[in-house]
Amino acid sequence: MSSAQRVNTWEISDSENEAEEDKPSSCVKLKQNTSADESKIEHSSSGRKRRKKRPEEQQDTKRTAKEKLKEEKEKLREEKNKLKEKLKEEKLQDRQRRKDAAVKLNLLKPENLIKSLTVHIHAVLLRDRGCDVLLRTLDGLQWRNRIDNEGLPNSISWTRQALQTEDEEKHEVIEEDQILMVISSDELEDMLRSHKTVNNLLIPIGEVHEGAESLLQHLYNSMNRTEGKVVTILVISHQRRSASWDEDELDFHLNEHHMDTEELLVHLQLYWNITVHFLSSWQEVTNHVVAVTKALSKRPYKALCVDPDLGFCMDGSWSAGVRVDRDGRGLAQVWTRQIQQLNRVSAAVAKTVTSAFPSPSLLLQAYEELPSGEEPRKLLADLTVVGGVNERRVGPELAGRIHRLLTSQNPQLLLD
The missing domain is CATH 3.40.50.10130 (Rossmann fold)
Structure with missing residues (x-):
């Protein structure tokens, strides 16, 4: 029994020794692998470090960026200076033109x-x-x-x-x-x-x-x-x-x-x-x-x-004219002024007539639609004048004058 047990113990011990011997070998292998990985990491990190720019290169890039900014600023300054010189020349030319015009005007007096x-x-x-x-x-x-x-x-x-x-x-x-x-x-x-x-x-x-x-x-x-x-x-x-x-x-x-x-x-x-x-x-x-x-x-x-413009075409109310645009704006005011040119016709009365009939053609059309006689002459008589303290009508006298103004064929006819 003792021999057998001894054999077994040796066997076990041998296997254990082998296992123990195997363990450190595996550990060695792991160490070798880790060292290889570390070497790879060191190699990769060293490669990355090489890819980074050197301080001299960084200084060169900074210098080039500064130079570019400086050049851009100089260009902007040159453009500004050119613009200022151009404006200055234009002002001088304008001043010289004014001076020449003043001298010429003085000589022409x-x-x-x-x-x-x-x-x-x-x-x-x-x-x-x-x-x-x-x-x-x-x-x-x-x-x-x-x-x-x-x-x-x-x-x-x-x-x-x-x-x-x-x-x-x-x-x-x-x-x-x-x-x-x-x-x-x-x-x-x-x-x-x-x-x-x-x-x-x-x-x-x-x-x-x-x-x-x-x-x-x-x-x-x-x-x-x-x-x-x-x-x-x-x-x-x-x-x-x-x-x-x-x-x-x-x-x-x-x-x-x-x-x-x-x-x-x-x-x-x-x-x-x-x-x-x-x-x-x-x-x-x-x-x-x-x-x-x-x-x-x-x-x-x-x-x-001498001003080439005509007085009645000038802007401003002082010239007693009415400005008419291309789109027709101002024609209503012209029509009001035309009625107001008659004797004893105020602006309120003229405005009342033109408000009822915004154009001469509409008033003529209304005259034609009425039968001949006194009705066309009295068409505007009952219009109420807006404005003033007391309400009043246009009246038959003014209505008749406006009717003669628009319908008469005699240029020598007296309206009043």
Whole structure:
């Protein structure tokens, strides 16, 4: 028994030893596996650490981001600066335009523009002693004047210095369209004879006879050469002449050729747009020249300041007009104003009529639907006027006037 038991114990011990020996081996294996896993984890963690950026790289990325932000800010600053410069230039240009406009407006004022006008006097007029009155007056007013030998004889014309603007860049001197021709009664007789000779020879209007030259022929030649000129003839005589052309008030020389004079005046007025004024002295001629000079100095300023809009089309109630839009807004107010234009018609009465019939066509249609007689005339009489202390009606008198206004075919008919 003891041997058997010993064997068994050894067997058991051996198995136990083997089991015990096996256990540490398994533990070793586990340790090896864990070490391998730890090595893998260490390898993976070391790989992750390698993927992370280095401090230098991080600094570089930070620098690039800062540089980008800096560049963007600089671009924004440049754009803002450009915008500011552009606005500044626009303001300067606008200011310069306003300044130029103010300077131009100041130059165009009559008191300044008259200084640039020059009165051109033909040398032939100096033969008359009365011309000294004109020269002394121009010198006293400190106006520019010049003696010329060219152009229409016995003429007085005007020129002015051009402003340096877009319209007047090409012209240094602008010739005014007004021309005065100063003649005596004897020279007017010569013109009458020349005109009569031309009529007798049946020469067409505008053509010049080849005979002895006269003032009339010079005048025709000048009108044919230049277009747009307005010529006025001033006849100096020692006695005032009236527009009635009474023979008692005419000079002796004109008394003989009264019909011829009228014929010449009509011819000049119709075919050449030339007017003739009869003056008694050189003082009146001087006054006429001064008046024309002042009118020419005011012309550019008036043309610049004239408003092209019409008064009744302007906005605002002060202009006594009604604005009508394209959609028809405002027509009802126009219809009310039309009724209110009648005598003794208040705004309340006109509003009552237009409220009952919002348009003239509706009122006309109502008139046509009624039988002829007194009924159409009394259609509006019973309308109650809204407003005021006491209630009242439109009345038959006003109803009849409105009926005549819309139905009458006589433009000369008195409504009241």
